[in-house]
Amino acid sequence: MDKIIDIEDRIPTLRERRKKRTNRKFTLLLVIFLLTLLGLLYFQSPYSHVQKIVVIGADLASSDDYIEQSGIQNGQSMWEVRTSNSEKQLQKNEWIQDVRVKRSGFTSVTIVVKEWKKSAYIQSESGYDIVLENGSVFQSDQTIAPLDAPLLSDFENQKITMRMVKELAKVKGEVLSMISQIESTPSEVDPYRIRLFMNDGNEVRAVISSFADKMNYYPSIIAQIGKTEKGVIDIEVGSFFQTYLDVYNPQAKEEEIEETPE
Structure with a gap:
């Protein structure tokens, strides 16, 4: 026969469960309230807004130009920053090879930025505007004759220019300078056909198709000339090789120079 439990004996247990x-x-309600409060405080605090924008790799354009083009502003909510949209905006520039926009920390x-060389x-x-490796021209405000790249x-002809640019990319840095x-x-x-004026006073006549391969021997060529x-x-x-005097002398004899690698 089942044992009968008095209702009065169950009351304390029911109260405890309740x-x-x-x-x-x-x-649970307290946790939700506190999280909501913390969220509100966070969104109202400076820690939820952009306080610093850093640009790495800026050379052709200034950091301020890149920041302006990205559409990101100091004081803007970090949650409103759309990195993919900013990247798309910046990649519209022909001189940019690659770009990445990312959040760093909380603020x-x-x-x-990776610019074309x-x-x-x-x-x-x-x-003097800058011709880049991809053939595009970057408008510059430089008015002094450049020394860090050929003019x-x-x-x-755009096609010929592109061929020239591609060949220049194959030339050793010491020769390019x-x-x-x-x-x-x-x-x-x-x-x-092209003609080069060298910083050492010589003139070089060449064709674009074999330009890089032959110009890389230039230091050994001038070493033989003196x-x-x-x-x-x-x-x-x-x-x-012909001296400048011999170039204008129809009786001049050409002196062949053996191509030897450095």
Whole structure:
């Protein structure tokens, strides 16, 4: 026969269960209230807003220009920062090869820019614009003749300019720094003929198709010529040297120079 439990004996147990349920509900409501309060305080505090924007890799354009183009502002809510939108805006610039926008910590945003490298300069009405590795031209306010890259002149054909830029990317840095100016001198036979004016006083005649391969031997070529003699080095087919005096002398004999790597 089942044991009969008096209702009065069950009352304390029922009260205890009810009390525990009430405490759990109260604790849950308290936690929700505190989290909501903390959230409100956070969104109202400076710790939820952009306080610092850092730009890494800016050279062609200023950091301020990149920040303005990104659309991100100091004081803006960190939660309103759309990094993908900012990246799309910045990638519209032809001189940017790659860009990454990311949140750094609670209040900082970092913009990492990779610009196309500088290949040469081209003269414009306002000064010297920069020709980049991808063939695009970056308008610059530079008015002083550049020394850190060659100056391109008379390059009116975009296709030829692109071929020239691609060849320049293959030239060793030490050789590139020796070139002052590259002039396009097309002929009916070969539209890719060029003439170079070197910082050491020599002139080089070449064709774009073999330019990089042959120009990388330039230091060994001038080592054979000697520092005292200046003239024209023709590397269109082989490697021939004539002094400036001999260039204008129809009786001059060309001295062939053996191409030897450094």
